[in-house]
Amino acid sequence: MSAPPILLIEDTPSLQLVYDAIIRGAGHAVICADTADAGLTGFKTHKPRVVVLDLMLPDRDGLELMRECLALNPDARFVVITANGSINRAVEAMRGGAYEFLVKPFDEGRFLAAIDNALRDHVRPPEETPEVLNDFRGFIGSSDTMQDVYRRIQSVSRSMATVFITGESGTGKEVCAQAVHDSSTRAGKPFVPLNCGAIPSDLLESEVFGHLRGSFTGAIADKIGAAAAADGGTLFLDEICEMDLNLQTKLLRFLQTSTIQPVGATRARKINVRIICATNRNPLEEVRRGRFREDLYYRLQVVPIHLPPLRERGEDVIAIARDAVRKFAAEEGRRFTGLAPEVEALFRTLPWPGNVRQVINVMRNVVVLNDGPLVTQTMLPLEILHHHEAMTNNAGPVGLPPEKPVVSLDGLMGRTMAEIERMVIEETIARHGGSVPKAARVLDLSPSTIYRKREAWMKDAAE
Template identity: 65%
Template sequence: MTDPAPFLLIEDAPSLQQLYQTILTLEGHQVHGAVTAADGWEAFRTTRHPVALLDLMLPDRDGLDLMADMLALAPETRVIVITANGSINKAVEAMRAGAHEFLVKPFDDKRLLAAVENARRAAPNLTRLPPAQVGPTGELIGESAVMERVYATIRSVAPSTATAFITGESGTGKELCAQAIHDLSGRAGGPFIALNCGAIPQDLLESEVFGHLKGSFTGAIADKPGAAAAADGGTLFLDEICEMDLALQAKMLRFLQTSTVQPVGATRPRKVDVRILCATNRDPQTEVRAGRFREDLYYRLHVVPIHMPPLRTRGEDVITIAETILARLNAEEGRNFAALAPGVRDRFRAHPWPGNVRQLINTLRNVVVLNDGPVVTEAMLPPDLIAEASPTSDAGPAARTAAALHSEDLIGRPLAEIEQIVIEATLARCNGSVPRASRKLEVSPSTLYRKLESWRQRRDAAE
């Protein structure tokens, strides 16, 4: 049966273009062919193909840059990248930037058709989600491109039994992400147990996870089931899992392999049915290399990675979140705030929010508790936020950045630090879109992705 929408094939070698197109056509697929990035982009802008096969080595443009533009225009497109054997690193980079799958030349007919079939089934233009499943999920708020990708991953992983490994800075909503996965899963009727491994002393953490029997240690005055047993039939969310010591990591690995728990002081293990979700604000691979996190446990847990983006890269989401929080706090505190003043909106957009959404909530709670409406003004903001404000409240992000670069505060700072300020401000103006920001800054999207990742790892390591 012919698909309702054609596929796009961008391959500069005429012989391979003809070969791939013939294989796909014989299987009943419609194919639009292009031999240059320019022709492929023009075809994609017109049709927005649900599946695209893209050679990364094109004569007129880098394939990664083209893919970034395609996904910025149509994030639902499933891109299969094609690369030569000597360019595996580029294929991996493409996967990190949003590619659905990659093929390494030479590949046979079966490999090509399998990749296309997987992409066809996943493409929403061909198998569309019900309208109720479009947009934000659970308690998560925002409609930026980076969050739409998070929502898509949550909906894909939720019905499965796979372990999700959630990363992100403190305050980005990792627990809300885990809760959303649980709520959309077949275990939604079961318990959701969240345990913060970094908030519990290490000598008590084993008991908190696996439980203990009365008298098993000093202070054990009664039996305690533990979080793993309490989550039986549901989901156990282990936050800040990289804070768990190595001895307990070994027991956690055994738990994952056997689905049994043995409380401290017990002689027999107990079978439980628990789905594990975990999160950390550290870089787990760095922790593995440093010997602080077991490699075998990492690979057992790191099945579906989900990265929660920092608030400063989410563009207008900061305003959407602020308005939603303001309405909630109004009800809680009996206030009558109805809006944010334009100057407050500008300050919120420009602020780096090192504490992310949690800091934004605390800021608004401070305003609501100490003031009354109907409009949140700049004078109501906490002193630390006012001190970091831009020169003029009605200036846009670009004007604030330009003013900052000419201020005394930045004179003498390292160029790398100034570069980060400019890039993050540009991303904010582009609503978090890396491809759009890269065009404004005249650099490739892959360069921005690498810089953002290096800054994230540096921040995680410093925490």
């Protein structure tokens, strides 16, 4: 049996002709419709696997038509088309069941890739009761909240849609981005991560889009930016809310046109990358405060993935701690085999403000300084034991910071201002679970400033 035709619903005659020619040129049969009613009739008659749908139709709303068709056949894959000014409509379509969306104008390669991916995704075995995973592409844990995350990653990985990852610091946002990439058809292509908060704002454009030699002071050679390095693969923009507003405008243009123009270049060129971004802030709050462009937010927030904090993941903290002990013991040549029961009981009660990163750091500390065979309470770092003691003595609600202590200058007297600055910065980072962005907000500094200072301190220590 021949495959069902692709249903193309587009009311502009010239565009319908172009799309029809491209699809037929790729070897697919096509049925065309120029109204919602004709599209619905074609959907019922030909039962297409893939529908290419323009959201702006003369007789009915395209989203309404898509919902009606999906009610008839939930397995159909819809590739929706929208204009630049209707990104929020495309986002609504994705949340309503669309497989992919394209923003006009788009190139032929992107158009055919969306259709081919939709066709490949359509034919897959029926789902039985979802398998409970104990680990998934770098994640450890079998809690219900993480099962939802695993399934969402598997689902979105088949699409080319932009993914927006949110979650507290230390929850594994880069692990999530890598998992989306590794589960996708781009797995064999580059995965390029870029921390927007770790790069000075005046250099970030060059890091993203590249530059030509001589384009600015210090540009002694051509540089390929992260976007070009990720061509064919995935570009991961971490701490996206730290990006300068001027660069946000250029990023929006890049997302709309799929073209980059290195600093100093006179011509733009096309590239093919998938964007995944992440933040530990509330992006909508950043939009309300004017620190993040609203149109960029809606262009990026196509498929959101929220990573839950560790305190909401139940027994996962035990699985993560056991896994970390096993790995670090093998690395360090120690005899650890697991956790003592009282340590497991303690770990279940702690709020873990630094999330998975904090647990891993605690386990590394224990393994490096001790030799096992079980992790006991006496081996734990003092801050963990102090927190447990404060909770036991009802010092305050779990997860809330303690009341501000009386400030003492005893430990600062006799030190230089440079030493005091380093002590304050490092202590603030430690009190916020190792998160530089959180410490930066408390200290009213740019995260890039803290990263530069820490790099300078490391160089001084090495010398």
